[in-house]
Amino acid sequence: DIVMTQSPDSLAVSLGERATINCKSSQSVLYSSNNKNYLAWFQQKPGQPPKLLIYWASTRESGVPDRFSGSGSGSDFTLTISSLQAEDVAVYFCQQYYSPLPTFGQGTKVEIK
């Protein structure tokens, strides 16, 4: 199984400041034949299902604010919230869908400082 490890487990950021979440996979999720990274980011608020934010490591889902961005390739990825808003308080998960067995990171809790 591909193990996904996120860091940090939690972070507190002031409103309007940048939040950065890292995700590392135990093996590359870059498919060489199409040069795509099979990596997604989700936001989950209490009592709600996960919401897709980013797929193919850096493509923003329709309707997702442009303060959310994804970057990275191979085994190292980053989700950046450029200017944290109150409604961004949530848990964020990365997920690889490269393998037939999709796996998720353990989650990063984002709070307001």
Added chain:
Amino acid sequence: QVQLVQSGAEVKKPGSSVKVSCSASGGNFFTYTFNWVRQAPGQGLEWMGRIIPMLDEANYAQKFQGRVTITADKSTRTAYMELSGLRSEDTAVYYCADSSRRYFDLWGRGTLVTVSS
């Protein structure tokens, strides 16, 4: 509007089975790939398995092999996840999610399954 509608909360005894449904509204049923993902209280997300109705083919995570059965009924546009031999550690919210584009872009609202004597 395309959405996945799941069945309601269940309370089950240890050792029993539960069957959760996920109905797809909108779109071509055969283009869906139904995944089941669970989340224990305060925990992360765990993939259990998937079914591709077009192929009528199911795959399961090794952890759940022999205990989980995922099926799809094209006449009712519904996917099912049945988990047997329930134990307290199976208490969780069970989500269905579509990955027809590889990434999980459509999720149901979840079904809480509580296992308690």
